[in-house]
Amino acid sequence: MVRMAGRPLSETVPSSLVSVRTPTPVLAGRDEEIATLARISGERPAVLLIEGEAGIGKTRLVAALLRRHEFDGVRVLTGSCPPLREPFPYGPILDALRTVTGQPVGALSPVTGVLRPLLPEISDLLPPAPEPMAEPAAQRHRQFRAVRELLEACGPTVLVLEDLQWADENTKDLLAFLVAKPPRRLTLLLTYRAGQTGAALGVPLRAADSVPVATLHLGPLDTEAVGTVATDVLGLSRIDDEFVRVLHQHTAGIPQVVTETLRAVRDLGFSGAAPSPQVLDRIAVPVLLRESAVERLGVLSEPAARLVRAAAVLGTPGESSLFGMIAGLRGARLSSALSEAVNGGLLGEADRGRYAFRHTLARRAVYEATSAPERQPLHANALRALANVVPPPYADLARHARAGGLPDQWQRYGEAAADRAIELGETALAIDTLQALLEQGKLAESDVERLATKLSKIALRGLRSDVSATLERVLAERTLSQTMRGTIRLNLGLLLVRRAGELGRARLEVEKAIDELSDRPELAARGINLLAMPIDGLMPLSWHEQWGERAREVYERLDDPELRLALTGDRIACRAHIGDGSAWTEFERLPEAGRTVAERVQLARLWCNLADAQSWIGHHGRADRLLRDGMVQANSTGALFTIELARGTRLRLDWLTGNWTGLAETGETLRRRYPDLGPVTAEAALVLGGLAAVRGEFSEAERYLAETSVHAPEHGVVPVVLAAAGMLARVRLGAGDIAAACAIVDSGMTSVRCKGVWVWAAELIPVAAEAYAAAGRWDAAETLVDEFTRGIDGRDAPVAAAALAAAKAVLLVARGKHADAGADFAEVAKAYANLPMPYAAAWAKERAALSRLACGDSAATAELGEVAEVYARLGATRDAGRCRHALREHGAWTPSPRGRRGYGTQLSPREREVARMLAAGRTNKEIAEGLFLSPRTVEQHVAKVLRKLGARSRTEVVWLEADSPTCSPEAV
Template structure:
C-alpha cells in the first residue's frame, strides 16, 4: 500500500476482452472445436485462457492444460503428455485397448490398458500413439485441451496437434495459444490449418488495449477510478497497451496515487523514471541478441532516435552501407523487434521496447550515436529543436542542450503551447553548469509563461527551488516570488501561503511598480480566502489609482492588466461604479499580451456577473472571452471560463448533460482549485436536486467548505446553503441551522453580502423550521440593511424570497404571497428558472393556506417545470403536494403508453437504483409509498431485461 492505494498484482476483473472471451466460450462449449489464440508477448493470452478455463470448469467440463517451454527438452509430444497427466480418474470400461500405447508415457493413469507390443516401424508406432491420444481424449468426455505458447513447441508436439486438429475427438475442444511474431510465416504448427467439416473453429487475434482500456486496467490494479486521462495516454504510449507491461509499470511506480493523477508532462517524467519490467526486457534482449550484427546496429540506431525514422536516417546513424542496412532493417522487421509505424518510417512497438534496447548500449556507444543524430538533424528545416536538445544532453553537450532547449521553449511559447514551453524551461533550469545569467534569463521566461498555463505542482516546486538558488539575482527574487504566489493561489490548501508570498513580493518590487501592481490586484480580489472586505478594499483603492495613472500615461497594457482584476473584484462586492470603469476599458487588443488581458477581463467580469445575478451578460462575456483566450494561447483563462460556463448553465437552467461536463472538466483541471471548487459546487447542487444526498455531500466537501481560509469564498458560502437545504429536505432542521450558522459566520467575516443569495433564503427557512422565527426576522433585517445599496440582482431576488419565508412563518399570508410573487418575477428576469420555480412553489403553498383552491393545479405545472430541468426531488415534492390537497388526478385517458420504454418516474427510479439507493431511500426521495416503489423497481428490471439491481448498476 502506498498513500492509501493498494497495488494489486493483477487486475481483479478482465479488462477489454469481453468480445474475445465470449467467442472462445461459445466455441469451446460446442465441441468438437478448434480454438486458435494469437497475440504478442504480454498482450494477455494467459489471462484470457485462465478466464476461459474458469468458465469451462464451472460448466462441469474437464480441462487439460499444457504449456510449452522456451528450452525444449528432448522429449517429443511432451506438452500434450504433460496435459494428459491431469486427466484424473477415467473409467477403465470406456478406454479403448489402443490407449495402452500411452501407458509408458502416463504411469499416473493406472487404469490404462497394458501397452501393445511395438510395431517395429517408428512411423507406425508414432501413428498409433497419435490415435491413442485421440481415443483417450474421446473417452474423457467433454474436455478442453489447452496448449499454451505453441511457438515453443517441439516438432513432435506440432505433428500430434496437427493430427488432433484434423479430426478433433468427439466432445473435445482444443485451444492453442501462440505468438505470431515468433513462428515462421505466422503458422504455429508449420502448415496452414483447415477446419474439418462438422467441427467448430474460431481464430482470435488478441490486440493490445486502447487508451480507455489502459485507464480501466490501471484503475483496477490500484482500486481507484481517479486515473487521469493524461496519465493513461502516456502509459498507453509507453506500453502500447500491452496489459503485462501496464501491470509491471504500475507496480514499479514509487507514488501510484500521485502518478495516476499527474498531467501529461509530469506523467511522462514519472513513467520515464520507471525501469523496463525484467520479463519484458529479457524478451526484447533475447530477440536483439538473435539478430545479425548489422540488424542490431540498425535497431540500436532506432533506439537512440526514440521515434519513427526513415531508412536513410537509420542507415546514417548506424553507420552502415545502404545495401547492408536494407537487409539489416528487413531482419529486424522479420523478428518484430522493429515495426513500420507509418509509411517508410520504422521504430518500436512501444517505448518500453525502445528503452530495453537503449539500455543495452554502452555509454560511449550511446554518446557517439547521439552525436551523429545531432549532426544529421541540426541542418534540417525546420530544425527539430526539442529532439536536438535531448540528443545534445545525452551526448554530454550541455551547451548545445541549453541552446536548443531554450530555443524550443521560445518557439512553443510563440505557438501557444505553454505546457511544452514550461516543461522545456523547467528541464533547462535543471541542467548542470548554468551560469547566473542563464538562471536569471530562464527564470524570467518561466515566470512569464507559467501564469498563463495549466502546469501547477511542478512549476511551484521549480519556483521554490529558484528562490533558494544563490545564482538567481536578488533583483529577480520579487518577480519569482510573485509568480509563486500567483501559482499557489490556484492550488488547494495554499491560498493563505499564496497571500504571504504575494505580500513579500510586493515589498521586494518597489523598483518595479508594474509587477507590484499585479500583486496588489490579486490581494484586492475579494473571493480569495476569509480576509475581510475592508482589507481587500484597501488594495482595491490603490489599484484603482494605478489604473488611472496608467491610463493617463497612455500605458494601455498595464491599465488593461489591472482592469482585468479590479473591475471584476468591484462587481463581486456589488459596486455599481465598476460598470463605468468597464465602459472605459479597451475593446480591442494591439498585442498578444493585451489580448490575453482582454480575455481575462471578459471572463473575470462574466464570473462576477454569474455570482451577482447578471446571467445573460455573463453568457455573452464568456463567449467573447473564451474566443479571445483560445486565439492568443491562454489555457488557464479558458479553464476558468469553462467552469464559469458550467455555473452559469446551472443558474439559467441548462442542465442537460451538465453533470457529465462538470465531471470531465474536473478531470481535466483537477489541480486548479478555482475551477474544481466551482464545478464541485454545481455537481453538489445537481445531486441534491435529484435526491442523491451522499453524492451531493461528497461534492460539497470537495469545495473546501471546511477550510474557508484556503477556499474561494462565494463557492463555499453557496455550498453551505446547498448543504443546509439538503438537510432541510431530510427533515434535519437542527443540523441545517448549524450549517447555515457556519455559512453566515463566514459571510459576516468576509462582508461581501452580494454573495448572500444562495445562503440567506435557506438560512431563514432553517431558522423558521427549527423554531427560531425571531432569528429569521432579525436575519431578514440584517440582509435588507447590508444589500440596500448593492448592485446585486441575485441577492435582491433572494431578499424577496426571505421576506416571503419569514412572513409565511408568522402567518402573514398576504405579505408572503406578495413577496414570493416578487421573488419569482425577479428570478425569472435574471434568468434563474430553478430558483423561480422554487419561489412559485412557496407562493402556491401560501395561496392554498390563504384559501385559494385553484393554486393546487400550480403544483402539477411546477412538477413539469422541475422535470424539464432535471430536478427529480423537487418534481416529486410538487406531485406529493398536489396529492396532499385532495385534488383529483386527471384521467390518464389520452396519455401515451410507454410500452417497453421507461416512464419518467421509472427513469427516476432506475437512476436511483443504479446509484445504490434502497427502496426506502427511493420512496423518501420521490415522495412515493414503499409499495409503489417496489412496483416501479419490478417494472424497471423487466423493461431493462436485468435480473437484479446489481446488474442495473453495472449496465448504467
C-alpha cells in the same frame, strides 16, 4: 477480425479487445466475437485460431469463451507451451490429455494402447500397449492415430493449446495431422503470437472443406476501451479524457500494459479519484513489464541489443539508418540487428520505414536497464546524428546534450527548445526546460536574468507550483538589474496569488515589484491590474477601484497589443463580476480571434474569466457558451492554468444547473490534482460540500466547506466564501443548531459588508434571513434584506434578484403570513427555474407547497410529492426525505406512482442510499436524520443491505457497495 476457411462467415469481428486482470476478472467489448466463436465451435469439428501479440488478452478471451452456456457439458482439455530452450516432445498435447482421467470415455481401439508410456496417468483407461513397430515413422503414425482416436472417444471436446509459437516440431506435426482430419466432435482452440502462424503450426493450415476454420486477430484497445479499463481498475464512474488519451499513447492500448500501468497508478494512491495525465510520467515501470523487456533484450546478440538501446536513447521513432548512426552499425550488420530486434518483439514499424518501441513503458524499461556509462556516449551520438536535421528538433537536441554531458550545447539547445515551445503553446515543456537550465547553477548573470524572466512569464500559463521556489532562489541568490528583478518579482506575485493562503504575501510582492518598476509602467501594468481585481480577500471594493483607476491610466500608455488585451479582458471580467451590465456590451465589441499565441491566450483567459463572472451573477447560458469556447482556445494555446480555472467554473456551473451525474468524482479529481491551486480547490470543495449537504452527510459537508476559506475569508475567493457560508448555515440549521447557523451568517455578513460587493451574497441571504428569524433576531433579518436590496440595486445579477425575493418570502413565513409567502415562493421558483437552478427552484416550490398546506390547501400535497421526485432525481436524498416526511405527516405519502416492486437480490433505491451512507461510515442515527426515517426503519434497511451484499458487518460495505447490482431509479 475473424476470417473463415471452409465455409463463409457472415459476421465480422472488430479488432480490439478489452481485457483486464482485476480481483473480479472483467472482459468487455468482445461480446460479438465471443458469440461468433461459440457458434462456430458448436459446428464441430472446428478449428479456432486466436492470434495476437504478447499481453493482448488471448488467454482471457479463451476463458470468457469457455464460460458460455454453449460449452456446458463439453469436455475441456488444456495445455500450453512454456518458453523452454528445448521443448518437450508433444508437451502441450500430453498435458491436456492427462486430464482425461476421472471422466468417462467411449470405447478405445487397441491402437490407443501406444499412448500408455506417454500417459501413465490414464493408463487404466487405455488398452494394453501393442508391440512397437520397427519403422520409427510407422510408430509415429500409430501415435498420431492414437491421439485422434482418444479425442474421438472423449465425445464433445474442446482442446485448448496456448502459446504455440513455442511448440516443439513434434507438436506442430501432430496438430497438422489433427487439423487435416479432426475427430467429429472436437474443437481445436489454438492461441499464438501475432505474425507467427508458421511458428505455431509448422506447415500451412489445411483443413477439409467441411471443417470451419476461424482466425481471430486481437488488436490493441482503442481509446474508449482504455477508458473503460481505467474506470474499472481505478474504481471510478468517470475519468478525464486527457488522462485516457495519454494512457492510450503510453501503453499502445495493449491490455496487459494498460492494466499494469493502472495498477502502478493505483499504488500511488489514486484509486477512487481520477489522476492527472502527468502521473503517468511519475510511475515506475511495472515489474512484469520491466522483466519482460529485459528478458527479451537478454537473448539478443550484442549488435541487436546495442541497436535497441540506441532506439531507447533516441526516444522517438526513427529510420534504421538513424539507429545505426547512434549504435555504430551499418550495412549488413545493421540490417541483421534490426531484423533480430523486430523479430524479438522489442521494436516494430511505427510507420513506413520508421521503427519504434511498441509502447513507452517498453522503451523506458530498456533505457533504465542500460548503464549510465553506456547511455552517455549513445546520447552524444544521438546529438551528432540529429544536429543537421531541418527544422532542428531543439527539445531532443537539448535532452541528448544534457544526458551526453555537454553543458554548453545543452544551454544553447535548451533555450531554443523553450522558445520554440512557448511559440507553439507547449507550456509544460517550456517550463521544464527553463527550470532545469536555471537550476544547474553554472550560468552567467545575464543568462540567469534572461532565462528567469522567460520562466516567470511562461509560468503564468502553467500549473507548476514549484516554479515560485525557483524564482525566489533567483531573487535571493543572484545579482539582477532592477528592471529584471521587478519583472521576475511581479510574475512571482502573480503566481503566489493562485495558492491557498498566500494572498497577503502575493500582494506584498506585487506592490514591491510595482515600486521596482516605477519607471517602467508598461512592465508594472499586470501588477497594477491584479490589485484592481476584487474577487480575492476582504480589501474593500473602493481600494480595488483605486488600483483600477491606475490601471486605466497605464493602459493609455501601452503599445503592446497582448498587454492591452490582457488589461481590457480583466477589466471586463471584474465589472461583470460586480454586476456591471455594461461589461457584456463591451465584451461583444471585442475581436473573436488573436493574431498571435499570446493574444489568443488572453482571449481564452477573458472568455473563461467572464464565464466565471456570469456564473456568479446568474447568466448561466452565457457562462456555458463562454466556457466551451474558452477551453477550446486555452487548449490550443497551452494556457494550462486557464484550463484548470475553467474546469472549476464548469464544476460549479454543473452543480448550479443540476448536472450532478459524476460530479463528486470530478470534484475529487480537481481537489486532489492541484492541492496548491487555491481558486480551483476552493470551488471543488464548495461543490463537494454542497453534494454532501443535500445527501444529509453533514460532517462531510462541514469538512469540505472548511477548505473554502469560509473560516478565514481574508485568504479566500469571496464569492466562494459567501456561498460556502450559506451552505454551512443551512447545514447547521438542518442539524437544529440555530446559534451556530447565526454565527456563520454573522461572519458571512461581516465579509460582504467589508467587501461591498452584494451580488456575491446571493446564496447567503435567504438562509441568513431564515437563521435570524429562527433566532428571533428580527432587526438583523430586516437589516440584511434592506442592505441587500440597496446593494444589488441597478446591478445585472438575476440570481441576486431571485435571492432577494426568496429572503423576503422566508421572512413572510416566519411572521406567519403563509398565503403571501406561498405566492411569493411560487414566483421565486419560476425565477430560479429560468436561470436555470433546478435545486434552488425545487427548494422554493417546496416552501410554496408547505405554505399552502399551512393555509389548509390539501391540494398542495401533490406539488410537494413532485418536488420530492425532483430532489430524488437530482440526488438530494435528504431533501427528498424531508418532503416525504412532510407528506407522511399530512397523510398523503404514496411511495411511488407506479407502486412498490420487488427487487429480489438487488438493492432498492432506498437501500442503495442506505448502503452509500454505510460505506461513508454513517451511524444508524445519522442515516435516519439524513433520510428522515425512523431508527427502526433504518435498522431494517441496514439488515437488508448487509444480507444482499453478503457483508458480514457494516464496515464491509465500504468496498462492497460499489460493486452492488444496479437498481431502478424508482423511489421506495
